[in-house]
Amino acid sequence: MALLQIDNLTVEFETATGWFKAVDGVSLSVEKGEVLAIVGESGSGKSVAMLAVMGLLPWTAKITADRMLFEGRDIQGISPADRRKLIGKDIAMIFQEPIASLNPCFTVGFQIEEVLRIHLGLDKKARRARAIELFKQVGLPNPEERLNHFPHQMSGGQCQRVMIAIAIACNPKLLIADEPTTALDVTIQKQILDLIMSLQAKNGMGLIMITHDMGVVAETADRVVVQYKGRKMEEADVLSLFESPKSNYTKALLAALPENATGDRLTTVSAFFDGNPEPAPEARA
Amino acid sequence: MADAIIDKASSGTQEPVSSSAMRRQMLKEFWFYFSENRGAVIGLFVFLLLVLVAVFAPLIAPHSPFEQYRDAVLVPPIWTEDGRAGYLLGTDPVGRDILSRLIYGAQYSLFIGVFVTTLSLTGGILVGLIAGYYRGWIDTVIMRLMDIILAFPSLLLALVLVAILGPSLTNGMIAIALTLQPHFVRLTRAAVMAEKTRDYVTAARLAGAGPLRLMFRTILPNCTAPLIVQATLSFSNAILDAAALGFLGMGAQPPAPEWGTMLAEAREFILRAWWVVTFPGLAILITVLAINLMGDGLRDALDPKLKRS
Amino acid sequence: MNDTLTDNTMLEVRDIKRDYELPGSLFKPKKIIHAVKGVSFKLERGKTLAIVGESGCGKSTLARMLTFIDEPTSGDLLIDGQKVDTRPGHLTQEMRQKVQIVFQNPYGSLNPRQKIGDVLGEPLAINTSMPAGERRDRATEMLKKVGLGPEHYNRYPHMFSGGQRQRIAIARALMMNPKLLVLDEPVSALDLSVQAQVLNLLADLQDEFGLTYVFISHDLSVVRYIADEVMVMYFGEAVEYGTRDEVFSDPKHEYTRTLFAATPRADIESIRARIAKKKAATAA
Numbered sequence: 024m025a026l027l028q029i030d031n032l033t034v035e036f037e038t039a040t041g042w043f044k045a046v047d048g049v050s051l052s053v054e055k056g057e058v059l060a061i062v063g064e065s066g067s068g069k070s071v072a073m074l075a076v077m078g079l080l081p082w083t084a085k086i087t088a089d090r091m092l093f094e095g096r097d098i099q100g101i102s103p104a105d106r107r108k109l110i111g112k113d114i115a116m117i118f119q120e121p122i123a124s125l126n127p128c129f130t131v132g133f134q135i136e137e138v139l140r141i142h143l144g145l146d147k148k149a150r151r152a153r154a155i156e157l158f159k160q161v162g163l164p165n166p167e168e169r170l171n172h173f174p175h176q177m178s179g180g181q182c183q184r185v186m187i188a189i190a191i192a193c194n195p196k197l198l199i200a201d202e203p204t205t206a207l208d209v210t211i212q213k214q215i216l217d218l219i220m221s222l223q224a225k226n227g228m229g230l231i232m233i234t235h236d237m238g239v240v241a242e243t244a245d246r247v248v249v250q251y252k253g254r255k256m257e258e259a260d261v262l263s264l265f266e267s268p269k270s271n272y273t274k275a276l277l278a279a280l281p282e283n284a285t286g287d288r289l290t291t292v293s294a295f296f297d298g299n300p301e302p303a304p305e306a307r308a
Numbered sequence: 309m310a311d312a313i314i315d316k317a318s319s320g321t322q323e324p325v326s327s328s329a330m331r332r333q334m335l336k337e338f339w340f341y342f343s344e345n346r347g348a349v350i351g352l353f354v355f356l357l358l359v360l361v362a363v364f365a366p367l368i369a370p371h372s373p374f375e376q377y378r379d380a381v382l383v384p385p386i387w388t389e390d391g392r393a394g395y396l397l398g399t400d401p402v403g404r405d406i407l408s409r410l411i412y413g414a415q416y417s418l419f420i421g422v423f424v425t426t427l428s429l430t431g432g433i434l435v436g437l438i439a440g441y442y443r444g445w446i447d448t449v450i451m452r453l454m455d456i457i458l459a460f461p462s463l464l465l466a467l468v469l470v471a472i473l474g475p476s477l478t479n480g481m482i483a484i485a486l487t488l489q490p491h492f493v494r495l496t497r498a499a500v501m502a503e504k505t506r507d508y509v510t511a512a513r514l515a516g517a518g519p520l521r522l523m524f525r526t527i528l529p530n531c532t533a534p535l536i537v538q539a540t541l542s543f544s545n546a547i548l549d550a551a552a553l554g555f556l557g558m559g560a561q562p563p564a565p566e567w568g569t570m571l572a573e574a575r576e577f578i579l580r581a582w583w584v585v586t587f588p589g590l591a592i593l594i595t596v597l598a599i600n601l602m603g604d605g606l607r608d609a610l611d612p613k614l615k616r617s
Numbered sequence: 618m619n620d621t622l623t624d625n626t627m628l629e630v631r632d633i634k635r636d637y638e639l640p641g642s643l644f645k646p647k648k649i650i651h652a653v654k655g656v657s658f659k660l661e662r663g664k665t666l667a668i669v670g671e672s673g674c675g676k677s678t679l680a681r682m683l684t685f686i687d688e689p690t691s692g693d694l695l696i697d698g699q700k701v702d703t704r705p706g707h708l709t710q711e712m713r714q715k716v717q718i719v720f721q722n723p724y725g726s727l728n729p730r731q732k733i734g735d736v737l738g739e740p741l742a743i744n745t746s747m748p749a750g751e752r753r754d755r756a757t758e759m760l761k762k763v764g765l766g767p768e769h770y771n772r773y774p775h776m777f778s779g780g781q782r783q784r785i786a787i788a789r790a791l792m793m794n795p796k797l798l799v800l801d802e803p804v805s806a807l808d809l810s811v812q813a814q815v816l817n818l819l820a821d822l823q824d825e826f827g828l829t830y831v832f833i834s835h836d837l838s839v840v841r842y843i844a845d846e847v848m849v850m851y852f853g854e855a856v857e858y859g860t861r862d863e864v865f866s867d868p869k870h871e872y873t874r875t876l877f878a879a880t881p882r883a884d885i886e887s888i889r890a891r892i893a894k895k896k897a898a899t900a901a
Contacts, residue, residue: 064808064810064811208672208835209837209876209879209880210876211671212879212881213878213879213881216881224895224898224899235808235809236881237809237883238880238881238883239881240883241881241882241883241884241887241888241891242882242887242891261892262885262888262889265883265888276809276810277883279809279812279813280838280883281812281813281816281836281842281843282841282842282883282884284842287820288817288820289813290813291810291813291814292813292814330732330771506726507720507725507726508725508731510686511718511726511727511789512728513686514686514713515744515789515793516713516740526731529728529730529731530728530730
């Protein structure tokens with residue numbers, strides 16, 4: 024049984040020019056202990072799909088799906104109270120902007136202990152101990168002292184470590200990382216990716232890595248879903264995706280990487296791909 | 309050059325888009341966001357109705373606002389037992405038709421709103437632009453001055469000013485404009501400071517634009533959204549304040565059919581003849597409410613638009 | 618003119634420094650931050666220098682000094698063999714037109730209330746007495762050069778995608794026929810497919826107009842593709858400076874090596890190696 028299974032998910036928003044399909048009939052699944060990368064450019068609906076799973080979209084969004092199962096349990100018609108019990112505990116998420124994702128009014132210690140109190144009901148002492156342990160796990164130096172810091176006293180990389188600590192506080196079965204390193208410098212990105220991957224391996228979590236960066240995909244994923252304009256263009260394991268991409272869009276994306284440049288001009292997407300989000304027949308399988 | 313497929317897809321037609329077509333499209337978009345707020349649409353229609361009433365007052369009003377019908381003093385509205393045909397909302401203590409006076413009063417209210425808002429808006433934008441653009445000691449002096457004006461209760465300040473200048477509608481309006489102005493100064497200054505740090509301002513400066521061009525051509529058009537919203541709110545504030553001044557005998561002078569003045573004249577009849585106070589009061593209430601609702605809708609329609617672009 | 622023929626240097630920077638003063642308060646003494654600590658380099662006409670570094674390393678401050686937005690605290694700036702008087706008010710119009718900048722964020726660098734045609738025409742309207750019709754022709758021509766069309770002339774920035782906006786920003790920079798273009802992370806806010814198009818456009822324009830580029834970036838793969846010379850900055854200092862091949866094949870400084878090691882690799886061999894390592898770990 025898949026950890027998370029989504030069949031034919033569609034998310035629509037109403038705009039001035041009519042209904043806009045942000046996600047159009049996407050199906051995907053993640054197994055326990057597996058790293059799935061969802062890769063796509065801006066407007067490909069990669070974040071929206073995951074926010075829909077988490078129930079974090081505004082009420083104006085229209086979400087339809089044939090099936091949305093987490094551990095075999097339906098999470099589509101779930102009550103808000105049950106959803107709150109699930110989210111943050113069994114499914115956790117980390118976001119792109121680490122500093123903006125933390126509440127600037129409270130210390131990071133308060134924010135992590137809040138999660139422990141609500142989901143695990145630990146008492147004060149146990150919370151403190153667990154918070155320190157978590158901070159050690161994510162590699163924050165002087166955890167006891169760090170707990171009393173406010174987000175603005177930390178760098179972006181440290182804030183992202185705190186976010187990760189909060190996300191793994193309740194040993195989630197599934198971690199969704201939405202562009203976790205896009206706002207960070209390369210050297211910090213490396214550290215954060217290494218941290219996420221080692222925690223994933225240790226805890227055996229399912230991990231969904233949402234990213235636009237082919238390099239991040241290559242360094243983390245087991246399996247990859249490529250999305251374009253709300254549609255799934257291709258799904259493959261990471262090696263075959265890079266070795267022999269099936270869809271024209273994936274081919275185009277890989278060719279556009281500067282490191283794959285041949286000659287003095289880059290290959291642009293249009294050389295392979297006509298902009299039509301309809302997946303090629305061979306990619307539908 | 310390899311052309312952008314994504315670019316092509318979104319550019320659509322290859323025909324040059326004319327300025328008027330562009331404007332139409334932007335208006336359409338504006339209306340979409342404005343009309344999502346039902347209260348705002350209702351407010352807009354009430355306001356348009358008011359404008360029509362004010363413009364065509366001589367045609368609509370059944371009587372002259374000043375003519376005193378001696379045989380019809382304090383006639384109650386038409387739907388009550390003693391109501392008389394021809395005086396739809398009854399008459400006041402000297403026999404003037406209340407409906408006609410209210411219709412002509414709309415002219416006063418709109419004029420007050422337009423005059424006060426224009427005066428405080430232009431003054432506020434000018435001063436705020438200078439404060440926000442130059443900062444430093446100019447900014448400090450201007451802002452402390454505005455703080456002092458804001459520290460007085462606005463009506464009290466207006467009263468003092470009218471007491472100095474002499475009670476008349478014009479002086480009342482100038483006084484109200486002065487008390488409303490600091491809000492525009494602050495808003496403009498905050499918006500200018502935020503916009504000034506953005507790259508497009510730097511780009512314009514690199515192109516060689518001088519301070520005047522930067523202030524009025526580059527920065528100011530991007531600060532309009534909060535100012536428009538504040539202007540609508542000031543419009544209703546001005547009407548309210550003018551009515552209050554009129555009620556205190558410091559604004560429009562009798563026999564002008566200004567709504568606040570009407571209230572003041574009818575003060576002593578509150579217990580005997582409810583209609584002489586109720587209808588002017590309702591007129592003020594409905595007008596102010598309509599304009600405020602409209603302002604809300606404007607904010608919804610203009611603010612996210614700025615963020616998107 | 619002889620001077621320019623013998624000497625092919627477009628831009629020379631000598632020991633340029635920039636300090637920021639953080640104003641002190643009642644309890645804090647005044648603090649001086651050295652954003653750029655004495656950087657020197659020379660750049661030949663028609664070449665591209667890439668300046669690499671992470672956030673806060675001073676690369677953007679350097680870009681702002683090269684484009685006269687900020688005044689250097691000390692040091693010399695020579696453009697086209699002429700020493701630039703960077704004091705505010707002393708900059709000649711001619712010098713200002715020689716250097717232009719393209720900003721990182723295409724969403725902030727265009728005036729939301731200005732039509733594209735006016736964005737492009739503005740430098741001409743300010744600096745020349747060109748009639749409106751001619752300005753329009755020049756702007757339309759430039760739009761075509763950057764891969765847009767005359768139909769975009771009357772549109773507003775919010776109707777364009779990020780890549781198109783960056784094309785417009787490039788077009789604006791080119792309106793006054795500059796010789797040196799400072800590109801401050803011009804593609805880092807763009808999607809991969811759009812990034813390739815904009816990089817190609819930059820290469821085409823460099824060939825056509827003989828432009829000299831100072832390309833600021835944090836993305837090593839882009840730098841490797843576009844640069845002739847590379848400078849790595851770290852905490853306000855240039856820790857590595859040389860031709861692209863020198864820097865990439867034999868990095869001298871510790872920090873450069875860390876930077877290279879941290880860059881994600883998308884080639885098949887490294888994916889294979891990673892998967893093999895993972896399999897070994899799970900088996901153990």
